[in-house]
């Protein structure tokens with residue numbers, strides 16, 4: 015673990031297999047299974063009571079495994095507190111502990127039915143059908159029940175995961191409960207950071223039931239660790255510290271190679287993103303005709319005029335733009351167009367960190383990306399959206415974003431960020447990060463250019479913490495997403511144009527209203 019604080023429960027993201035192993039370790043050390051279930055269900059019950067004040071009738075769905083066991087204990091506790099509880103149990107079989115809880119709750123007089131209709135008059139439904147033990151697709155009657163519940167307008171709280179969602183990939187297995195709230199138990203599961211699961215999760219929260227960190231680290235250190243870059247964690251690492259005695263070139267010199275006559279604004283947006291990163295110096299290599307405009311918008315930047323093609327793309331780079339010893343990082347891509355064809359090859363030889371986005375990625379897609387990237391001797395960071403990613407790696411056999419970034423990072427010896435509602439990042443050392451929040455307001459032209467500039471500006475800065483490029487990329491992605499969230503809260507989703515976004519970047523670093 016690094017010296018900064020990722021060693022807390024909320025920063026780990028586990029697979030179903032890892033969760034089961036952690037749980038097993040706890041049981042092997044002497045914790046009784048039933049005691050853990052009791053503890054977890056007590057916390058779930060209290061959160062339900064706090065969330066749904068004034069509610070009196072609660073429907074509880076109890077599945078065959080321990081997810082159902084949790085739900086049965088919740089049913090008992092709510093009944094004892096005076097709630098009107100009805101249990102829907104679609105499958106007659108069940109694990110022993112689950113069955114024991116059901117037998118007891120039945121003896122207390124709680125209705126247990128296999129007719130879903132009896133829950134239609136409930137004010138809240140608790141989904142304990144399946145948790146991380148779900149392995150097979152839902153079909154037949156179970157799938158129909160899930161569809162019916164989704165059609166009702168009764169709020170649904172899922173225990174651990176919405177039933178039907180694959181714990182790791184976030185895929186819908188046949189059909190899935192569309193929850194309003196999901197209480198994730200103990201540790202965040204991978205599904206919470208997969209775009210496919212998002213429409214089903216509702217508002218996700220973690221129920222920390224006191225898993226000792228030592229048990230988590232004992233299990234996840236051997237396999238791939240996935241970490242969650244929360245807003246608070248990103249903010250604790252920003253701004254990158256500057257020594258008291260320094261000068262602009264010691265704070266990093268970033269070269270941005272971007273722009274064309276057609277996409278002139280992309281250079282400005284990348285430049286504004288870089289400005290907000292705190293980087294010491296920015297040089298911009300762009301088509302010569304853009305210079306007056308660039309000087310107006312980015313007076314602090316050094317503009318390197320590039321000869322243009324007839325279409326207004328960069329035709330070639332002047333020698334000053336390839337004197338790599340002058341720069342600490344180079345960002346390539348925004349607005350280049352595919353006319354800037356010959357540009358990329360010499361840049362790929364640059365012995366400094368390279369950040370590729372947009373047309374930088376599209377140009378790379380034409381030149382055997384995996385092999386090309388592998389031959390580089392310095393850090394390479396790619397920031398594709400899913401479309402660009404597919405063009406780069408069309409034959410990749412992986413369904414979910416987290417596996418995709420991990421697979422490609424390893425095969426290409428690079429750091430990959432796939433941008434989405436939930437972005438994921440992996441580095442060649444298999445360090446993996448997920449970004450827990452974003453806003454659809456960021457799905458807007460120019461927003462990616464801002465991220466490119468911001469990220470590249472961070473990469474160019476030397477800093478005593480020596481964060482890995484993968485960690486830096488995760489920080490930039492969270493910073494960008496949180497600035498978007500802040501902008502949309504204050505200006506509505508309509509107000510989050512790329513320029514406005516840049517104005518919220520500093521506010522995120524200074525703000526204290528984010529507690530995720």
Ligand SMILES: NC(=O)C1=CN([C@@H]2O[C@H](COP(=O)(O)OP(=O)(O)OC[C@H]3O[C@@H](n4cnc5c(N)ncnc54)[C@H](O)[C@@H]3O)[C@@H](O)[C@H]2O)[C@H](O)CC1
Pocket residue numbers: 033037050051054077078079080081082083084109143144145146147148149150151152153173174175199200201
């Ligand atoms: N460590 C924790 O976080 C704790 C978790 N608890 C809860 O336990 C579940 C996991 O329990 P488990 O019994 O392993 O799995 P499930 O409840 O998800 O159910 C598995 C059960 O269902 C069968 N099954 C799977 N798919 C299907 C299907 N399509 N159709 C029919 N049956 C299916 C499978 O064969 C199993 O029998 C976790 O999520 C938490 O909610 C503990 O209570 C506390 C600690």
Ligand SMILES: [K+]
Pocket residue numbers: 081141142143144145172173174175176177
């Ligand atoms: K569930």
